[in-house]
Amino acid sequence: MTPRVGVIGLGAMGMGTATALLERGLTVTGFDISPQACASFEAHGGQSASSPAALAAQSDIVLLVVVNADQVEQVLFGDQGVVGSLERGGLVMQCATVAPSVARRLGERLADAGLEMLDAPISGGATKARTGQLSVMASGSSLAFDKAAPALDAMAATVYRLGSEPGTGSSMKLVNQLLAGVHIASAAEAMALGIRMGLDPDTVYEVITHSAGNSWMFENRVPHILKGDYTPLSAVDIFVKDLNIVHETGRELAMSMPVASSALQQFTAAKGAGFGREDDAAVIKVYQRLSGITLPEAANDPGEG
Template identity: 75%
Template sequence: MSQHDKQSRQVGVIGLGAMGMGTATALHHQGFNVTGCDIAAEARDAFIAAGGKSVATPMELAHCHIVLVVVVNGSQVEQVLFGEQGVVGHLAPSSLIIQCATVAPSQAKQLGERVAAEGLMMLDAPISGGAAKAKSGELSVMASGAAEAFSYASDVLDGMAVKVYRLGDDPGMGSSMKLVNQLLAGVHIATAAEAMALGIRMGLDPEVIFEVITHSAGNSWMFENRVPHILKGDYTPLSAVDIFIKDLNIVHQTGRELSMATPVAASALQQFTSASGAGFGREDDSAVIKVYQRLSGITLPEAANDAQET
């Protein structure tokens, strides 16, 4: 697609959090005509500062050909699509919604049916990779939907992702795959925290634990990615504790719908719930280790500034 064609393609991004901002910025830098939407003025101002345009309500994206929904949960998806100021009733026929939030597969199916009833297309397309990969346009997209929708979205998907997995013709399969990913991610973070806490309680140097495990069979992507937050004592939220409470609750809900137990995910959910209950819900998800600090009195590494002040 030429630069002129990209400029003529109007793209809206609803939700300018870490992932949404990164995706909007990546598409803007690649030449798409992007309008961001967020209720927070500071998020809108940040996207304007990056060179984009922004609006305060989804209905103001009526001019867009493609709208990405990158909000936090299913309730917000419902609101930005079908609420009083939702975008669905204002888009031109055959416009496309790319629904990227993590929602229950059953909700994704219902959203697809409702969007189709309005004469629009929808891709059920959850994303993974984190804020850094969103900004560089290197996400993984787990998508399902009609071939026509994939064809219409191909340039935008290529602009935001390094890998797009086509998982079926109907909404729901993309969200199903994302749920498998979130089960593993949540369990791996909780397990990494427990392993680090055990090592620290036994007197091992946290830095040495990280060095050894990242070169051993017990390593995981989440261990390698999240434990450095613990080592730095920096719990600035890249993905918050409360996000995994939401996602693992969706795992639990879906398991009930299927009459299938998910006991390991349930255990991880309890740890994240304990962390949130202790006041760490808005901290980085690696803060789940603070549950063990409360229970067993382990000493965790401090942030550099904190260490200097004491």
Template identity: 75%
Template sequence: MEQQPRNDTVGVIGLGAMGMGIANAMLEAGLPVIGCDVSASARETFEAQGGRSVPTPAELAHECEVVLLVVVNAEQVEAVLFGERGLAGELAPGSLIVQCATVAPSYAEALGERLKAMDLDMLDAPISGGAAKARAGELSVMSSGSDAAYAKGQAALDAMAAKVYRLGDTPGVGSSVKLVNQHLAGVHIAAAAEAMALGMRMGIDPETLYEVITHSAGNSWMFENRVPHILKADYTPLSAVDIFVKDLNIVHQTGRELRLSMPVAASALQQFTAASGAGFGREDDAAVIKVYQRLSAFELPEANDAQREGES
């Protein structure tokens, strides 16, 4: 029997900050890539950078056998895969879906079973590293799936990641590890905001405080990465407050399933929820410090003149 030629084209659904970076990193690595996003502006941006794009997942399915889902949540995963003009029913048998969104482990496990029943492979492959590392092809991928799924997705994984952690042979394990990461990330951002609020409330110069802490035992990656957003008064959403409202809620949903109490995560969730309720949900997650500022009498740094000119 004549062997069918291999289709190396990779589809990327979701051309936000992370998806756009991943798609461009794959183009740079020499892979043929087709992007898909509901936003015409995002599609135009990708095409201007040398990629191809389509407006619907169904159209993507007819040209790709490996598709990455770089969307926000489980609801968007459902819509992309099983909604009107969805992906799952249009893909060729044996195709691979690389699911990168942060979702509940129980959802990822069930999704893998649903796709398997449709003769589709799935890698449970949530990502970490931010937009800059996505563009550089240096993400960390916390993944699980079958050997066959890894073989199909190898070229895409090589192009997008500095490190691919193979954590198990079925979907759900990758999402479990990502949830631990998001627990810590959310707690560390909230703790960094609270610590800076404490320092500023005591009258310490915030620039000096940042310099000292980043060279002391109290430092964390999130403190070092997010506090400069506060110092520059730049809350452009590289990762928004509402992302951690979502992710820490998933942490608590999973904790309830496991009957595991997590009071530290609960406190961080309340702070992000308060920030969202105060109207900061679409701002950078460092904006959680504004909750502390509203409740106490201290001044946050303001944008300098050069930053204001850049915004005008």
């Protein structure tokens, strides 16, 4: 029997994932605190629930595509939470970026409630979420993987089976987020340097994307800068959160990570300057404030962006 899937969190990643699941023939229910997000999912042919509990009552698998550990806690264990409504033996796929220690503890608590958990952070951005081509860094029991298979087949191009216990998937996601955050901050600094030296920004992009200094994040994020479009596909606030988790995990391990810490400071500065809800490429605006560089402007918008 095809499992019923619930998706909690209908932001850029959650909406794309829920829609991809729906288009592959699964019965999908969505929930978000934003009525507009729920209405948008319904417009795509999905159904929405009034609460996480209501969603869980009509689901076999519940995906959590929320922002942080506090939201995970609330939707699972808060008033009108998933636990208590999801039938025993049901599966929670925890896709948010959280500390490995948080993922391990969640696995224990869900097991105590008679539920399976797949620690399943995702990567690939909103575009790959929408097309069902995410990378999933997953760990959990064989039973959890078996239960998750229909959803994973529909939402992911690649599923990495990293271990049998929650926590390993989240550990791998932290490695990814460390690199992603550093690469975005480096891309912004490199573009700021080029602009400050008088180079044409479009030419910098053309040359670097065909040179050894290129990175996936440079190639993906710099076009946002060139267009002056900081519509948040992944916000500055996300990397303040994720690089803080990297920093805190390093502290737990007594491991110094100066490069990640430097990137965290740049994202924190961007947040402090009021750009927290803008696209993470807006970290370049820190250099605009400090060095007076002129950034490309959005078409038909003479403002700062």
